Amino acid sequence: MRAAALLIWMLLMPLAASAQGAASLLADSLFVNASGQLVAEGNVEVFYDGSRLSAARITFDSATDRLIIEGPLFIQAADGTIFAADTATLDPQLQNGILRGARLVLDQQLQLAANQIDRVEGRYTQLYKVAATSCAICGDRPPLWEIRAERVVHDEAARQMWFEDATFRIRGAPVMWVPRLRMPDPSQDRATGLMLPRLRTTDLLGLGFKLPYFIKLGDSRDLTLTPYVSSETTTLEAAYRQAYLNGDLAVSGAMSVDSIGPAGDARGYLFAQGNFALRNGYQLEFGIESVTDDAYLLDYGYSDKDRLTSAISLERVRADEMIRTELAIIKSLRVGESDASLPPYLFSAAYDRRLYPRWAGGVLDLSSDIDGFLRTSDLPGDAGRDVGQLGFGAHWSDSRIIGPGLLLNYGAGLDIDYFAVAQDPAYPDDVLRTVPSAQAALRWPLIRQAAHGTHVIEPEVALGWSSSHGGAVPNEDSTRSEFDRGNLYALSHFPGDDALETGARAVIGLTWTRVGLNDVSHSLTLGRVLRETDPGFSESSGLGALASDWLVAGQLNLGDGLRLDARSVLGGDVQLAKTEARIGWTNDRIDLAATYMHLPPDLAEDRPARVSEWALEGGYRINPQWRVTFEGRYDLAADAPERAGIGFGWQNECVSLDLSVSHRFTSSITVEPSTDIDIAIGLSGFSAGRSGSAAIRHCTN
Numbered sequence: 001m002r003a004a005a006l007l008i009w010m011l012l013m014p015l016a017a018s019a020q021g022a023a024s025l026l027a028d029s030l031f032v033n034a035s036g037q038l039v040a041e042g043n044v045e046v047f048y049d050g051s052r053l054s055a056a057r058i059t060f061d062s063a064t065d066r067l068i069i070e071g072p073l074f075i076q077a078a079d080g081t082i083f084a085a086d087t088a089t090l091d092p093q094l095q096n097g098i099l100r101g102a103r104l105v106l107d108q109q110l111q112l113a114a115n116q117i118d119r120v121e122g123r124y125t126q127l128y129k130v131a132a133t134s135c136a137i138c139g140d141r142p143p144l145w146e147i148r149a150e151r152v153v154h155d156e157a158a159r160q161m162w163f164e165d166a167t168f169r170i171r172g173a174p175v176m177w178v179p180r181l182r183m184p185d186p187s188q189d190r191a192t193g194l195m196l197p198r199l200r201t202t203d204l205l206g207l208g209f210k211l212p213y214f215i216k217l218g219d220s221r222d223l224t225l226t227p228y229v230s231s232e233t234t235t236l237e238a239a240y241r242q243a244y245l246n247g248d249l250a251v252s253g254a255m256s257v258d259s260i261g262p263a264g265d266a267r268g269y270l271f272a273q274g275n276f277a278l279r280n281g282y283q284l285e286f287g288i289e290s291v292t293d294d295a296y297l298l299d300y301g302y303s304d305k306d307r308l309t310s311a312i313s314l315e316r317v318r319a320d321e322m323i324r325t326e327l328a329i330i331k332s333l334r335v336g337e338s339d340a341s342l343p344p345y346l347f348s349a350a351y352d353r354r355l356y357p358r359w360a361g362g363v364l365d366l367s368s369d370i371d372g373f374l375r376t377s378d379l380p381g382d383a384g385r386d387v388g389q390l391g392f393g394a395h396w397s398d399s400r401i402i403g404p405g406l407l408l409n410y411g412a413g414l415d416i417d418y419f420a421v422a423q424d425p426a427y428p429d430d431v432l433r434t435v436p437s438a439q440a441a442l443r444w445p446l447i448r449q450a451a452h453g454t455h456v457i458e459p460e461v462a463l464g465w466s467s468s469h470g471g472a473v474p475n476e477d478s479t480r481s482e483f484d485r486g487n488l489y490a491l492s493h494f495p496g497d498d499a500l501e502t503g504a505r506a507v508i509g510l511t512w513t514r515v516g517l518n519d520v521s522h523s524l525t526l527g528r529v530l531r532e533t534d535p536g537f538s539e540s541s542g543l544g545a546l547a548s549d550w551l552v553a554g555q556l557n558l559g560d561g562l563r564l565d566a567r568s569v570l571g572g573d574v575q576l577a578k579t580e581a582r583i584g585w586t587n588d589r590i591d592l593a594a595t596y597m598h599l600p601p602d603l604a605e606d607r608p609a610r611v612s613e614w615a616l617e618g619g620y621r622i623n624p625q626w627r628v629t630f631e632g633r634y635d636l637a638a639d640a641p642e643r644a645g646i647g648f649g650w651q652n653e654c655v656s657l658d659l660s661v662s663h664r665f666t667s668s669i670t671v672e673p674s675t676d677i678d679i680a681i682g683l684s685g686f687s688a689g690r691s692g693s694a695a696i697r698h699c700t701n
Contacts, residue, residue: 163180
């Protein structure tokens, strides 16, 4: 027993110095030979603190202070690192020594086979005559890829690897030679160094090459620089990220000199966004979007945006209080749209408070807001009008259950708004407007419990009234009105405050809902608005005239990832007006989303022609190795495609390949139709944060 204890102490002394714990030694026999050496023989295994060592025989020579280990030798560390060798000679602390016929496996991904492995200072592992790969090795067949090197040094503390006299091979054939190469080991999530290159070809920019370089600036920030070179452009892309204790910052941009933009001019873009939590519950958000010319983002595939918004906002939201202020600058990339008349400068501030007065019951909402719209044009009228608005409001509401389960909601309110209008002779310079209002809604939920689910039918009638006192004001915030389930029973169907519905009005509606087993559910809503005065909604909104069109909205959820949402406005002749539908299907193998949209022509919404299109995007995993993605957009009004794309991805335990092809069919004054082909190759085992366990191959005879 004394000899066994001595052996255990010798083997595990460095570990015991850093942590107190019990070690276990298992062997068929334990003895001292004629030379005075302590020998553990036969299925030797040592367990300590999550690590395991197994060997055929371990001999401790006290004269040389060496452990002689005869294999097959297998060491699995607590961090997943694996050593395998034929024989080894190590010091009792396992900090220094030599392993022959050895193999090192890092993070269960990258395996390095070497004639000899030296352990130095318990930190460095030096390998000689090395073959490194993360691919499965079957018999004598060369792996899909490997790196052969004369010498490799692995620094466990820095988690870096240095290759000397390295040759990259594919199926045993040399492809590229590098005298020295430094790469992160697979346990790293973020490491400074070159990232995998990408090939990209477009009709506009030709065949190009991207080589990203990642720079780790610390634990909380990093910078990625990506040179992009083709026959038509020289571009440098940059992306900076930083995380703070109270928020985060992300900046991306690019600068290009090319042959397709304005002659001799540099082109580029800059996007930045940040989000920070401040004291007392305030949240600061900001975003910057800037570009040198209207076509740059589309030419390079950075974004499909046709309006850029730079904004900064400060807000605080509590259960009974909301404070928000925002300043925004808008730049249009649309053909024929002037920045000066958008308006490009917007400002808003709002304060809302919710009270629960005992003397009246119910809820009292108090609100105040300031809004400003500033145009840079000097033209009078819509093109150059500037507007400022200051408003106060008080709205009280309550509810109760009456009779045989009827739910009654009722309330009243008063809004006072002051408008200052400049550079538009159609409106007074100063307008004071007061708007009193009242409303009541009666809903009767009827529930039926069936064997396969619960049915709920809810007929509802809502009555409303409001009146405007004061002069007319320009409509800046309610030029586009939607009719959907969210605002069916609202007192006002305008999205903003400038335009008003006045007089008496009523809403009639019916909602049917079914909740079944296994997350299956369906719902259908019908509704219509009746008024005594026409509020002046646009013709295509479905809300115009004294009687609105019928709103039909439904939702279907089959519980197995298939979901359908649809909304349509039916005119008096039961013809479709505005219509939109979306179907989605998601499970372990498929991710599909298809949308359809139909908008009739409406000059009031700056839409002289019908807009009708469908869009499709999704992906399908064929098997663990192969996947396909696709997208498409078709203009039904023009009977022509707008965009189409398809992508293929293949991955095994050591290689990933992504190929995508997309084509933009549309053209304008600033952009031309183009085809984009993108190819990316990844090698598992060296890419930081990349796992090679997605699809492991198995050797077959």
